[in-house]
Amino acid sequence: MSGHGEPIAMTATRSGPLTGRAEVPGDKSISHRALILGALAVGETKVTGLLEGQDVLDTASAMRAFGAEVIQxxxxxxxxxxxxxxxxxxxxxxxxxxxxxTGVRLIMGCMATSPITATFTGDASLRKRPMGRVTDPLALFGARAWGRSGGRLPMTLVGAAxxxxVRYTVPVPSAQVKSAVLLAGLNAPGQTVVIEREPTRDHSERMLRGFGAELAVEDGPEGRVIILTGQPELRPQTVAVPRDPSSAAFPVSAALIVEGSDILVPGVSQNPTRNGLYLTLVEMGADIAFQNPREEGGEPVADLRVRASSLKGIExxxxxxxxxIDEYPVLSVVAAFAEGTTVMRGVRELRVKESDRIDAMARGLEACGVRVEEEEDVLIVHGMGPGGVPGGATCRTHLDHRIAMSFLVLGLASQRPVTVDDGSPIATSFPVFERLMAGLGADIARTAP
Known part of the structure; x- marks a missing residue:
């Protein structure tokens, strides 16, 4: 059952060449942060290109609940x-x-150092996800949290009076945890220090500086050290949200595996903390041209010209x-159409996303005739070459938008159609997915469950 209404079964059928222009939505990570930092600034922040998926709309509603005026x-x-x-x-x-x-963890961070109380919940998928990774460091500021067993929602957070x-070393690479701690540090006196052993997406740091926070980043023996001086007066900004590289991954991947395809995906963020998929695809032999590089809204962007390619498996x-981290599901689909084996290591974080994405992709790919191996921290896909994936299965999405879109991309190049049991979660991040893909020539249709 979907967390947003009745399930919507969808089927993708082998398609002819994908062509045209794919105008993907604004970046989800930046959209969340623009609303939150706008709510923490004094005055009017203007945002263009905001992603109007359900996730971001929920964050807008939350900012209103905390007293900000948010207008479309x-x-x-x-x-x-x-x-x-x-x-x-x-x-x-x-x-x-x-x-x-992202929404719940960042919002918990920005209220944790104010003397107020709030209770958080979410859909069935979000209520399964662990919140202790955020509430533990927030407790160091003086906040207190009570939730269901395992640190799960619904959860009440009492902000520190x-x-x-704090000085906090993030135990696993997580931009959500880092950002929650930095947002909490805004209302704490003195300097809050966050240490990352491995760098994660840096949208929070870029945007905090843009809004006037005093923030320094240093590389030291412990890793990447971020130093935030608390209690600034944030200045309102005009934020132009670049297009989301995680959403762009789906039409890009589809074009690579559907024979004869040639598409343009304009204005995609090329932030170096977000572009790992595109580096990987190029190493696999993908024909992707990065055209007209420029800066928009403080973020590097480029237009991507993508043509169908003969791909090889890599490590x-x-x-x-x-x-x-969000692109491994669709990468595993691309890997299924490559020659040879693709090995993905260090992916344990996928097990605590909207679903256990390693398990979900492994089971669905196997049902479609692809040989897969998995360990706790590893996913291995044995490629079947162009057009080599049998398909023909119905894959479970587990209320996960990226799992749904990944298997629909698979069906566009498989020998037989691929169905997903529920495509409704796609609206959380990519509300125009069906229309955009149809405009390129993809055969994706809603079907009887």
Missing amino acids: HGPGSWSVHGVGVGGFSEPADVIDCGNSG DPVP VPEERAASM
């Missing part, structure tokens, strides 16, 4: 009248973050995992 003016055009650092008011009702792990700055460097 037109498609992708929003404004946020902020209340300032430490200015959140106590919400009158439970904060429902839907399917968004007299917060103290993906383990240290690249943090820069492409």
